[in-house]
Amino acid sequence: MDHLDKLSETHLYSLRTLKTPGVGRTVAKVLIVLTTILIVTLFLPWQQNIRGKGTLTTLSPKNRPQLVQSAIAGRISSWNIIEGDYVNKGDTLMTIAEIKDKYFDPNLVPRLMEQLEAKRNSQDAKSKKATALRNQINALEKALKAKTSQAKNKLRQAVLKLQADSLEFVAEQVNYENATSIFDRNKNRYEAGNITLTKFQEIESKYQMSAAKVLKAENEWLQRQADLANAELELTSIEADYTDKISKAQSNLNETISGLNDTMGEISKMENELSNVRIRQQQYQIIAPQSGYVVKAIKMGIGETIKEGDAVATILPESEDLAVEMYVKAMDIPLISSGKKVRVQFDGWPALQFSGWPNVSVGTFGGVVAIVDRVQSKNGMFRILVKPDPEDESWPEQLRLGSGIKGWVMLNNVPIWYEIWRQMNGFPPMIYEDGEVPETAEKK
Missing domain, CATH: 2.40.30.170 (Efflux pump adaptor protein, beta barrel domain)
Incomplete structure (x- = not known):
């Protein structure tokens, strides 16, 4: 018992002499707080x-930086701005000069206008010629109708005359046959002594007159046939003659219209060229497409050449x-x-x-x-x-x-x-x- 008491006193005393460090307690508390905060934070x-x-x-997109490009090829003559300048829409940034020999002539626009005026006069002349040819064709067509009508009337007259002469010729043939029969009978009677010579000669004279009438009627009938053929030929000739004249006039008209169309095409081409030259001359000044700041000049040197579509500067719109x-x-x-x-x-x-x-x-x-x-x-x-x-x-x-x-x-x-x-x-x-x-x- 004494031994146990001594052992307990020794152990308890050791325990009483041991103390928990303050830092450890603080760290534990901090860890607990941090853990709690972390859990809450989650x-x-x-x-x-x-x-x-x-x-x-x-x-x-229109307000983003944009490149100002040249629409034509040229040579830089002068700059009107410096980098960083504020420009308004329409202000001239730079001026360029022509480098294509086709546009070197300083009087190019007046000369193109003179050529255009000459072509327009040519167009007027051809237009008047076409009108005259149309009038000529109308006159020929009217003349053809008149001549054809006249020839047809003449043809109808020839047909009627032929019919009349044909009937007369037939009648004379009948009269001739009758005269021949009378002449033959009286000739036999004269030879038989039944009629006098005077009477026979009178009958013979009538017979010869009838024969002459038959011959005349036949000649007139043949003449009417010839007149009919001539009338038909004349009608055909008139149609052919006027058709040829109308065809030639129509051909000239078509040729004139073709030339007129070519002239109109050339006029349109010249007007287009004149407009292009005028617009090209306006492109010698490169202007600001909208208001903003000139950020950077890309082409800089005076005398430097630029091509179509080359960028010359960058503008930042305001x-x-x-x-x-x-x-x-x-x-x-x-x-x-x-x-x-x-x-x-x-x-x-x-x-x-x-x-x-x-x-x-x-x-x-x-x-x-x-x-x-x-x-x-x-x-x-x-x-x-x-x-x-x-x-x-x-x-x-x-x-x-x-x-x-x-x-x-x-x-x-x-x-x-x-x-x-x-x-x-x-x-x-x-x-x-x-x-x-x-x-x-x-x-x-």
């Missing part, structure tokens, strides 16, 4: 976002139409639509960004997705255009086009633990209502 809301990079641009051109991954593009909120950080502009807590971010500016491209742009990325958010702070005035940016397209709120889990697994953001986590994620 359940704080975190706003998912899609990150992207890009540059500052404008929403409208506009407040700023936008952000941002590129995002293809896997994130289905989650982005017009109207989504965006936080933008500009290069050279100090900022402290908490992507999941935009409300506590400093130095970033609000934007709204305006356009989402429907095709890939470069490196498999998709481009989106972001315009300033009218409900947020205005973008800085010191921004310059082409400056780099970083952007975050803001999605929905999730717990921090879920966002950590998503990032560790490499999953894309999910679209669901704020604070509502999928059941599968909660189980995992």
Whole structure:
């Protein structure tokens, strides 16, 4: 018993002499607090976002930097501006001189106008000739109708005369046959002594007169046949003659019309050439297409030649139409639509960004997705255009086009633990209502 008492006193005394260090207690308390804070923090809301990079641009293509090009080839004569100048629309940037020998003549426009006037006079002359030929053709056609009508009347008269002479010839033949019969009978009677010589001679005279009438009637009948043939020939000749004249006049008319059309084509060509020369002379002064700042002169030396379409300067239009051109991954593009909120950080502009807590971010500016491209742009990325958010702070005035940016397209709120889990697994953001986590994620 005494031994046990001695042992207990020894052990208790050792225990009483041992003390827990204060630093250890402090560390334990700090770890407990940190662990508690960490656990609580894991359940704080975190706003998912899609990150992207890009540059500052404008929403409208007309407000982006543009190249001023020369419409014609020429030689630089003088510059009217220097780099950095502000120019108004229509101001002359530079003057060029002609280098093509076709346009060297200082009186080229007046001479082209003289040639054009001569061609127009030629056109008037050919037009009048065509009118005269048309009148000639009309006159020939009327003459053909008149001559044809006259020849047809003459032909009808010849047919009627032929018919009349034919009937007369037949009648005379009948009379001749009768006279012949009477002559033969009386001849026998005269030879028989039944009639006197005087009577027989009278009958013979009538017989010879009848024979003469038959011959005359036959001659007239044959003459009428010849007249009919001549009338038919005359009708055919008139038709052939006037058809030939009308055909020649028509041929001349067609030739004149062809020449008139060629002249009209040449006039159109000359008018086009004259207009081109006038417009070309207006291109000797290269003017500013819109108001803005001359950023850079590309062709500089006096006397330097330029070709058609060569750029001579770059102009930055004056506009407040700023936008952000941002590129995002293809896997994130289905989650982005017009109207989504965006936080933008500009290069050279100090900022402290908490992507999941935009409300506590400093130095970033609000934007709204305006356009989402429907095709890939470069490196498999998709481009989106972001315009300033009218409900947020205005973008800085010191921004310059082409400056780099970083952007975050803001999605929905999730717990921090879920966002950590998503990032560790490499999953894309999910679209669901704020604070509502999928059941599968909660189980995992």
